[in-house]
Amino acid sequence: MLVFTRKRDEAIIIGDGIEIRVLRTGRDGVKLGVTAPASVAVHRREIYDLIRAENETAVRRPHDLQQLLARLCSQPKSSDEP
């Protein structure tokens, strides 16, 4: 892992078009600004990990799908709750 010391308003550049700039530092954390091409997805790590874990729970082998669909044959019930 590369480790940098950066002060407020200083930045690092990754590759061709990604810049990460320190906007503010404080006791509670560091505020970062990310500039990246639209094709590059930027996510908070903990949200990405949460969704990855859910996908890994949901995944099935292809030949299990038909059996699973049969179990889900009843119509899902809609609800108005948020």
Added chain:
Amino acid sequence: MIQLTASCPSVAPLTVRTADIARLEPRCEDVIAFPDGLPGFEECRRFVMSSDGDQPFQCLEGLEASSPAFVTVDPARILVGYRLILSPVDRRRLDAREEDPLLWLAIVTVNPDDTATVNLRAPIVINPRLMIGFQVMPHDCLYPLRHPLSI
């Protein structure tokens, strides 16, 4: 298990493993590109979707070696009024025009205890005009990751 092989000029030949009862022969125009894969399955960049008539559920099946497969459902059929607004950056990822209708799919998780939930927090969105999609991960979203599904 059937091994089906299809090929087209624009993409490498692909092989799809399907269950005996599901004859799936993807044509080029049926393949949905996921340039970033899905979280946890980043290496799988091509999927096909299949559904059975009016059933609310669909199969989303990866075409790469690991062949991840998911059951999905239109989130609006699970939660009335469900609506996520794509950010301009996310719309550009789909190269979506204003008039392009988008297809939304929520991934269903069936647990070992037979309970099922739907991921309304991070749905898949597809631009059918270009057959390109990705899993939306909005920074702030009030919809739950595990919305209970009655089965």
